[in-house]
Structures are given as C-alpha cells and as structure tokens.
Amino acid sequence: MEGACIRLSTRESWLIEGGVVVLGPVPITSGRPGYETPVGRFPVLYKVKDEWSIPYDAPMPYSVYFTNYGIAFHEGSLTDLSHGCIHLSPEAARRYFDSLRTGDVVQVVA
Numbered sequence: 001m002e003g004a005c006i007r008l009s010t011r012e013s014w015l016i017e018g019g020v021v022v023l024g025p026v027p028i029t030s031g032r033p034g035y036e037t038p039v040g041r042f043p044v045l046y047k048v049k050d051e052w053s054i055p056y057d058a059p060m061p062y063s064v065y066f067t068n069y070g071i072a073f074h075e076g077s078l079t080d081l082s083h084g085c086i087h088l089s090p091e092a093a094r095r096y097f098d099s100l101r102t103g104d105v106v107q108v109v110a
Helices: 090-099
Strands: 003-007 012-017 020-027 040-043 046-053 058-065 072-075 086-088 105-109
Touching: 012 090, 020 090, 058 090, 072 090, 086 090
Parallel strands: 003 105, 072 086
Antiparallel strands: 003 012, 012 020, 040 105, 046 058, 058 072
C-alpha cells in the first residue's frame, strides 16, 4: 500500500510506502464537532503547495486533498480542531506533500 493512515481517536497519522510505515505516528488534529473528518478509504486527488481557504480565510500550506468536498492534510494547529481537515506539523506537512501521489490511499479510522 502507498498512502497514509489516520486514527482519529488517538490523533495520529502514519505515512506508508511499499506497505511499510516510513513516518509516524505523527500528531494531528482533525474536525471539530459539526465538521467531523470523514471515516473511510479515500484516494489522494490533488495537491496545492500554497493553498488558501477562502471560506475560513486561512492559509493551508502543503495541502493534500483526499475528498471531493475539500478535506486535506495540511500544515496547521496541533491544538485547535479544524473544519474537517487533518492538521500536521510543518515538518510532517512537507513530508506528506512530497511523498503522497495522486491515487495513493488515505485510510481514516475512528
């Protein structure tokens, strides 16, 4: 498997290459009540290095989108919950951005 795994209950994520964990667990934050991060298997759809959220007027550096409705990994606060995205540290966000490719699998579990 190529991609990433997210465990919402423990606020952790892993990067997977060739079926082997190559990074992680790394700390994350996810969606706040009313904006929960969806659970399931999703393909990486596209990436935007210098993304900006228009609805929330906020930077989203190193965005890796994995749903059709705007959920992505990106650099963000590890204390404040998101509007559904997965926040990563600056270092982890860059590594996920550089490693994940279109079509790789992101598995999100509760």
